[in-house]
Amino acid sequence: MSMFCYQCQETAKNTGCTIKGVCGKNEEVAKLQDLLVYAVKGISEIVVKTKTNAAELHTINHEVLTSLFITITNANFDADAIEKQIVKVLGLRDQLARDTGYNGIQDAAVFTVDSRESMLSKASLVGVLATENEDIRSLRELIIYGIKGLAAYTEHAFNIGNEDVSIYSFIYEGMAATLDDSLTANDLVALTLKTGEYGVKGMALLDEANTSRYGNPEITSVNIGVRKNPAILISGHDLTDMEQLLEQTKGTGVDVYTHGEMLPAHYYPAFKKYENFVGNYGNSWWMQVGEFESFHGPILFTTNCIVPPKTPEVAGRIFTTGAAGFPGCPNIPADENGKKDFSPIIEMAKKLPSPDEIETGSIVGGFAHNQVLALADKVVDAVKSGAIKKFFVMAGCDGRMKSREYYTEFAKQLPSDTIILTAGCAKYRYNKLELGDIGGIPRVLDAGQCNDSYSLAVIALKLKEVFGLDDVNELPIAYNIAWYEQKAVIVLLALLYLGVKNIHLGPTLPGFLSPNVAKVLVETFGIAGIGTVEDDIEFFMNA
16 A cells, blocks of 8 residues: 545545545645644654653744645645654754653664665655554554644644644644554543633634634625736635735736635725735635646645646646645745745736636635624524524535535525524535625525634523523524535534534545444434435434
8 A cells, every 4th residue: 555545525435535636636646735734743742751841842833833734735845844853853852852862662763764765765664554453443544634634723823923832732742642552442432522622722722813804794795707908816715815915916907816716805904905815716715726727827825726737738727835735836935924925926817817707706705603603683583583493504624526416405404494504615516696685684694614613612602591592402503504614624523522413424424433323423423324305304404
């Protein structure tokens, strides 16, 4: 077996990619990512065993976040960049061991490599399948994938200037625990819920960072047509990259459009002052292969939304930054103050044609917790009067599988007295449907990016308080969530920690859940897969 990876929803046969990732990563990249995760485990082992205070580990904290982010699905395909990160992390690990007097023998904390060949050889011994017990392996990977998602959200907050040292401490605790063979399945189940607890903290931290800097998202109509100016397309999740690009393109005659998960940037008041911030181009991340061809201008990937381009022409217009990377595509670095020079992208845009129009009109979003709670009285009245019978949380990720058409049909067939609460790119399955409104409340309330699923939890907890209920599960809210990658995993674990039960997860249950672990989740939390649209709607409406 040349590689093994089963961290995303599209993993081959829902059991694991063993030759090449469905995402497009090759064996070499997959193995280097495995070794990078292992090196992070080594740092974590040293921090935990020496009881080092994470508050003292400024550089290491950030490099750990970046390293984990690099290994998220569709984030980085650049073997050279990953190798450099491994060298950097091992250097930090060894210095930390010297500084703390670590004298342990845990392999992750002491192994050495001196070439690409030795890295690949070592990676073959320390990947996912190195844990032989299927249930322990499943739980360890569930924790690691949750921590990867937590690291991504924490890095976005860090980029704005917000930190919570307790999150770093937990990341070290959780990663080190996956090396501890004395921990039982029950121990790891408890640690899984603790991962969810810190997922809530991480999303709250990022929410505070985003809103304190850019304002609370507000109801916004986003243009999906184009203008005739040269333009840049920005994808991903990082709002500091969005801010810097808009500042640097101001007054240049170059327009900026969002793609995929960057759509919710339009909802923030701070970005509305930029006259060249035109709208959203296209649809979900996986549709970029065709949409990037018709855009014509350069594309900036700020995080994990990369589909390997099929033509050299498109590849020649791609730039990456942060944890994102693709071989042959320039990565825009940050200086010591976090500033990035996007002038190469801007200069390229000026020389290329304007985008072809692929659709017209607008879509409405901006229903994060502050905006929805401002409508609380109206929402509560609608529930009490029976105008709103049920809310459906349909947050999460989109993907390529034909089975995801289920979510479009589900939205279409929901009764007209229901409201969809969404966040993440799953919304592209239904956010352009004409579903109408209920007393002026749109039937699709888009809170934003996947991390804004936190908003949906805040809304649910507030409604529980308003209605005087003891349990969030007593609310008329059903959860039918689509997942794809590891940021969706931390959202799921966060919801479980908050006590949300009976979540339906699709289009398939994760391949990394062993039968026994899946059984625990089903029996303890009521997690279920999806069925037919008709049967599921009937089940939810009668629940």
